[in-house]
Amino acid sequence: MTTTASPRHFLGVDDLSSEQLLAVLDLAEELKADRAARFASRAEMARDELRGRTVALIFEKPSTRTRVSFQVAVSELGGQPLTLSSAELQLGRGETIADTGAVLSRYVHAIVVRTFGQDRLDELAANASVPVVNALTDLEHPCQALADLQTLRAEHGELTGRTLTYVGDGNNVAHSLLLAGAKLGLSVRVAHPAGYAPDATIVARAETHAAASGAQVTVTTDVEAAVTDADAVYTDVWASMGQEDEAEARLEVFAPYQVTPALMARAADDAIFLHCLPAHRGEEVGAEVIDGPSARVFDQAENRLHAQKALLATLLR
Ligand code: CP
Numbered sequence: 001m002t003t004t005a006s007p008r009h010f011l012g013v014d015d016l017s018s019e020q021l022l023a024v025l026d027l028a029e030e031l032k033a034d035r036a037a038r039f040a041s042r043a044e045m046a047r048d049e050l051r052g053r054t055v056a057l058i059f060e061k062p063s064t065r066t067r068v069s070f071q072v073a074v075s076e077l078g079g080q081p082l083t084l085s086s087a088e089l090q091l092g093r094g095e096t097i098a099d100t101g102a103v104l105s106r107y108v109h110a111i112v113v114r115t116f117g118q119d120r121l122d123e124l125a126a127n128a129s130v131p132v133v134n135a136l137t138d139l140e141h142p143c144q145a146l147a148d149l150q151t152l153r154a155e156h157g158e159l160t161g162r163t164l165t166y167v168g169d170g171n172n173v174a175h176s177l178l179l180a181g182a183k184l185g186l187s188v189r190v191a192h193p194a195g196y197a198p199d200a201t202i203v204a205r206a207e208t209h210a211a212a213s214g215a216q217v218t219v220t221t222d223v224e225a226a227v228t229d230a231d232a233v234y235t236d237v238w239a240s241m242g243q244e245d246e247a248e249a250r251l252e253v254f255a256p257y258q259v260t261p262a263l264m265a266r267a268a269d270d271a272i273f274l275h276c277l278p279a280h281r282g283e284e285v286g287a288e289v290i291d292g293p294s295a296r297v298f299d300q301a302e303n304r305l306h307a308q309k310a311l312l313a314t315l316l317r
């Protein structure tokens with residue numbers, strides 16, 4: 001579809017202002033309630049923001065939650081999802097990401113992409129005339145952060161004044177949590193092994209957001225101090241997709257950063273445990289924690305659906 005106005009992308013958390021992020025979270029809760037009512041009453045889907053529109057979902061890495069939640073999100077908004085792995089596109093045979101973005105823009109109304117470098121996503125977006133959404137890059141996982149903050153808000157109310165501690169690798173998930181949390185007044189602490197800090201540019205951006213929102217950003221190797229009194233403790237895999245050859249070496253380095261019941265005991269009494277999934281029990285988290293009463297990991301996974309419906313409805317409005 002060729003359009004004259006610039007498309008609205010979501011390549012990272014900072015593509016939306018704090019007001020827009022909050023509006024997406026509000027709409028996500030509304031959509032969650034609508035969906036529950038619809039299935040309870042077997043009523044027709046009331047929302048049809050994407051009726052007659054097609055959304056391409058491109059995956060250059062594996063996915064369960066993102067793939068399924070985006071497919072269902074597009075369907076439930078009345079649109080048609082088109083899921084494509086790069087191996088079945090000419091992209092897998094060397095066609096440029098720029099040409100792929102330009103061509104797909106002539107057929108579809110939005111492009112959702114999971115890829116490696118943020119530069120690939122940026123290049124696709126620069127050549128697309130429809131909105132492009134980051135479904136995970138090596139730098140960010142902003143749709144995950146939307147669902148995570150929706151989950152935390154449902155549990156604890158307003159984010160302002162609350163603290164989330166992320167334990168582990170300073171990766172894409174940590175980056176988007178830093179940016180989104182700091183923007184919305186949620187203090188974010190990252191506790192990481194030496195050598196695995198989050199990207200300094202992302203931390204600097206988060207600090208700028210925090211100065212405006214009143215939140216605190218803390219990056220430390222002291223995991224016990226970081227978890228003390230936190231309202232939420234979050235972790236992710238020690239080796240992300242694309243880092244498989246480092247997985248073995250990371251086991252030893254990250255071992256002191258496992259989220260155990262003893263570590264959780266340092267957090268606030270009503271603290272929740274969060275994980276974007278997939279999880280490795282016995283590595284980044286003990287089974288007693290992720291399968292215990294403080295875990296909200298399946299709520300997070302569910303909220304991907306609602307948050308992404310809200311995002312698509314907002315970008316394609
Ligand atoms: N959390 C998440 O993005 O999961 P998938 O890799 O299964 O999409």
Ligand code: NVA
Binds near residue numbers: 172
């Ligand atoms: N950090 C992980 C998140 C998976 C959803 C990865 O990039 O593999």
